[in-house]
Amino acid sequence: MKISKIETFVLSDQLNESFFFSQWSYSERQICIVKITANNGLCGWGEGYGPATIIEAGIKHLVPLLIDRNPLEQETLWFDMYRKTLDFARRGVLAASISALDIALWDLKGKILGQSVSVLLGGRHRERVMPYATGLYFSDSHQLAEDLAKEASTYVKQGFKAIKMKVGFSIAADLENVKAVRAVIGKECKLMVDSNHAYSLREAAELARLIEPYDISWFEEPISPEFYDQYRQLRSKTSIPIAGGECEYLRYGHHQLLKNDCVDILQIDICSAGGLTEAKRIAALASTYGTEIIPHTWGTGIAFHAAMHFITNLEPIPGRLYPPEFYIEYDRTENGIREALTHPSIKMEDGYIKVPRTPGLGIQVDEDVVRHFSLRQTI
Numbered sequence: 290m291k292i293s294k295i296e297t298f299v300l301s302d303q304l305n306e307s308f309f310f311s312q313w314s315y316s317e318r319q320i321c322i323v324k325i326t327a328n329n330g331l332c333g334w335g336e337g338y339g340p341a342t343i344i345e346a347g348i349k350h351l352v353p354l355l356i357d358r359n360p361l362e363q364e365t366l367w368f369d370m371y372r373k374t375l376d377f378a379r380r381g382v383l384a385a386s387i388s389a390l391d392i393a394l395w396d397l398k399g400k401i402l403g404q405s406v407s408v409l410l411g412g413r414h415r416e417r418v419m420p421y422a423t424g425l426y427f428s429d430s431h432q433l434a435e436d437l438a439k440e441a442s443t444y445v446k447q448g449f450k451a452i453k454m455k456v457g458f459s460i461a462a463d464l465e466n467v468k469a470v471r472a473v474i475g476k477e478c479k480l481m482v483d484s485n486h487a488y489s490l491r492e493a494a495e496l497a498r499l500i501e502p503y504d505i506s507w508f509e510e511p512i513s514p515e516f517y518d519q520y521r522q523l524r525s526k527t528s529i530p531i532a533g534g535e536c537e538y539l540r541y542g543h544h545q546l547l548k549n550d551c552v553d554i555l556q557i558d559i560c561s562a563g564g565l566t567e568a569k570r571i572a573a574l575a576s577t578y579g580t581e582i583i584p585h586t587w588g589t590g591i592a593f594h595a596a597m598h599f600i601t602n603l604e605p606i607p608g609r610l611y612p613p614e615f616y617i618e619y620d621r622t623e624n625g626i627r628e629a630l631t632h633p634s635i636k637m638e639d640g641y642i643k644v645p646r647t648p649g650l651g652i653q654v655d656e657d658v659v660r661h662f663s664l665r666q667t668i
């Protein structure tokens with residue numbers, strides 16, 4: 290068995306309405322996906338998280354390391370890719386290129402062996418995962434709090450039991466928005482906030498104090514990912530659990546968050562932290578600290594299903610007869626590529642999504658859709 294071909298695609302779609310968060314505005318979706326084909330004709334798909342054209346260039350740089358190699362030996366392939374990029378890209382976007390290739394290798398392995406990725410990761414601790422809705426971004430609206438409340442109530446009507454909203458606009462606006470959203474979603478629905486590292490330690494502590502009465506399940510990326518010590522200090526100043534990790538790479542980066550007591554919830558992104566091979570190692574590392582993992586998930590059905598298989602394989606720590614819920618992030622912002630690219634479409638039933646049992650990631654990628662969005666490529 291040999292890898293015979295690797296193709297990359299940068300997909301692009303203009304949004305009908307742009308939206309923004311504390312760092313920048315989105316008016317377009319750009320996503321890099323990769324297809325690895327073996328000499329028996331089977332193929333696997335992967336996706337990188339980050340700047341799509343740079344991820345694509347990184348994949349092209351790595352392709353010669355993989356051609357004619359056995360796709361089932363993904364740990365040795367992973368190490369060769371890591372070793373060849375270590376000197377100039379220890380933690381950064383090339384890890385996303387490795388991630389995309391690694392996810393495609395797991396999908397391919399599953400198809401070759403006729404097993405789902407979650408079974409190949411070691412088994413399934415659960416058959417379904419609870420999605421939380423990610424949305425509630427900022428707009429130029431003069432009645433933002435009201436708009437956010439309206440949007441939040443549609444998620445509740447759709448059956449979501451947990452919702453994450455953006456903060457990081459200003460402390461006063463954040464408080465008003467959180468109040469408005471909590472008022473419409475009721476007491477039962479979980480509510481999380483994410484500032485995308487908008488605040489200083491002082492500001493984050495102030496916002497946490499002000500929103501504590503609104504039962505916040507976690508405060509995500511309150512401060513810059515560079516300040517490990519400030520994360521630890523913030524945890525001692527608030528009862529709200531602190532989450533972060535979407536800007537970290539590889540087990541070495543995530544180990545910094547763990548050993549510095551930065552987070553209650555570690556949010557690795559499988560499409561940038563090193564793929565499923567490295568995510569499994571990060572999970573083992575996190576388990577030694579007793580730290581919960583809820584991955585950061587953003588992109589198409591490829592990224593979503595990679596996360597689903599990973600989550601279903603996560604050990605329930607602590608073990609008990611009635612284990613806690615395991616969550617997956619489900620981005621609800623406009624994304625034409627995500628909606629059309631993979632089949633079957635993602636279905637939520639009774640507030641849960643079932644993890645596929647079919648081989649590989651359990652999805653088909655529609656190559657007509659790949660071509661359609663590739664046509665709009667801007668480079």
Ligand code: MG
Pocket residue numbers: 483485509510535585
């Ligand atoms: Mg986030």
